[in-house]
Amino acid sequence: TLEELNPSVALLRKTAEAVGDFRKTPIYIVGTDCNAKRNIAKLLANSIIYRYLCSEDLLEDVLGGKDALAAFRESDEKGYLEVETEGLKQLTSMGSLVLCCGDGAVMNSTNLGLLRHGVSIWIDVPLELAVNDMLKSKGAQAISDPDSFSQAMAKLRQRYDDLKERYAVSDVTVSVQNVASQLGYSSIDSLSLEDMVIELLVNIANG
Numbered sequence: 001t002l003e004e005l006n007p008s009v010a011l012l013r014k015t016a017e018a019v020g021d022f023r024k025t026p027i028y029i030v031g032t033d034c035n036a037k038r039n040i041a042k043l044l045a046n047s048i049i050y051r052y053l054c055s056e057d058l059l060e061d062v063l064g065g066k067d068a069l070a071a072f073r074e075s076d077e078k079g080y081l082e083v084e085t086e087g088l089k090q091l092t093s094m095g096s097l098v099l100c101c102g103d104g105a106v107m108n109s110t111n112l113g114l115l116r117h118g119v120s121i122w123i124d125v126p127l128e129l130a131v132n133d134m135l136k137s138k139g140a141q142a143i144s145d146p147d148s149f150s151q152a153m154a155k156l157r158q159r160y161d162d163l164k165e166r167y168a169v170s171d172v173t174v175s176v177q178n179v180a181s182q183l184g185y186s187s188i189d190s191l192s193l194e195d196m197v198i199e200l201l202v203n204i205a206n207g
Contacts, residue, residue, distance in 0.1 A: 092114050119171050123174055
């Protein structure tokens with residue numbers, strides 16, 4: 001919910017304890033795109049008084065929407081990576097920024113190198129979350145169609161397998177499922193955004 005994107009007093013206190021010396025260092029969030037990843041990044045930014053940006057949103061604004069971005073990425077991967085590189089060059093010069101990155105940020109060595117200007121974090125989300133978000137954007141018929149889910153999952157799984165080694169070069173890796181398990185939850189449904197942000201902050205401070 002939108003209320004969850006406003007940090008509680010307890011989270012702000014823990015933020016003050018954990019942030020320490022990394023103030024103004026940009027933070028880059030990578031991993032499979034979904035609402036959970038974006039909302040965790042937003043709450044992190046709100047908690048440490050950083051600006052939040054999403055590179056995919058910026059590209060969608062330039063190109064004219066999600067479908068236009070997807071078509072561009074599939075038809076001209078080289079051009080997509082070049083655009084991502086130019087965007088990262090501009091954004092990595094900004095301090096006090098949480099940037100939620102698209103997959104282009106990890107798809108070549110140039111872009112990976114640009115992420116070294118800050119702290120990179122791989123938020124490893126269950127692929128089901130990303131598939132459900134994808135199908136919701138296509139309407140009720142896609143959500144209820146088991147074939148649509150299977151096809152979307154197969155496509156996303158292939159992309160994940162292709163990129164997971166590149167995600168893994170991040171400074172910090174935080175798995176949604178592992179955090180839920182560590183906190184004793186039987187399901188990730190019990191996990192809150194604040195739980196995830198606290199785990200991110202602890203890992204950044206210890207890193």
